[in-house]
Amino acid sequence: MNFSQIPGQKETIDRLIRSVKEQRVSHAQLLSGPEGCGSLALALAYARYVSCENRSETDSCGICKSCVKYEKMIHPDLHFVFPVIKNKKETEPVSDSYIEEWREFVKRSPYFTLNSWLDSIEVGNAQGLIFASEAGEIIKKLNLKSFESDFKIMIIWLPEKMHLSTANKLLKLIEEPPEKTLFLLVSEEPDKVIPTIISRCQLIKIPGFSIRDIRDYLIRKYNCSDEKAQEIARVANGSIIRAAELFENEDSSLQNLEKFKKLMRFAWKRDIISVISWSEEIAGTGREAQKNFISYTLRILRENLMLSLGQLKNDLVFLAGEEAAFSKNFHPFINQENIYQLADEFNIAYSHVEANGNAKIIFLDLALKVTKLIR
């Protein structure tokens, strides 16, 4: 990952490059910004730039020994710390237990959520943490002399997931760093990092990507029309991850919208026969599809409430294309009178589906309650 591969964030990139040119690379920096703002990609590109043997004014060279190792993420002076999960062998695994998986995952794309990383190493609801055992590893690695570069660089992804005792030991290292060490902390929730660490880091706040940057990225990546890219970019609200999800899941979104429209139409007409066959149809799909539909519905309900509350001109509404067209006429049916109960009913259905309840009963019950609430 070098700077030119990042589709935007020019201001931050300029600032990072300037710090190297002016030889005032602070030894501990905290890059913070919302999910999908590209903060990990920026940290990777920055680390590579710092280590490059032949960097230009604007980027690392891409061909020197250091860059080649960075590309494979195997440079001996580049270290990673990131949340991991317990496994059968270790109750307190460290990042290096998953380093191979991590390299492969990040090489595929540096834009991902914590959940998607955890899903890639295990399916389930395991909590991702940086365990207390990691502290020893960090100290060990940073006390090594650097092998090939001037700097030893440690990228800590999501320090907010760090065990308190690890954070305290890290704090000591940041206060009295081993020679030629660069810490790059990449955080999505800096308010959950202990304040004594924050106060010792140079803060680099990263905004979401601009609509224009996301639009151009979508056009390049998916070769889609200007208009469509623009619409998705607006809805993505600065997140490059959300933009890609919206684009790639468009089919399932459209299917969910169709199911939602049908339910609302039957409910409004009090057409009980159709309501029953609707619930049977949904019950016939898989559990993931059912959960996906419910999550989708909750989002559409929320957006329609925003429209009803007159937020149309506001940036609080994130609807595009077919959804926007449908919601234009539908939104008056969602208001402060029924939204709480509607949301409750869908949330209850969600937890029943998760608990493996009888789908026919869950969705018939849900559809009948909706029939009462939509008028």
Ligand SMILES: [Zn+2]
């Ligand atoms: Zn280079």
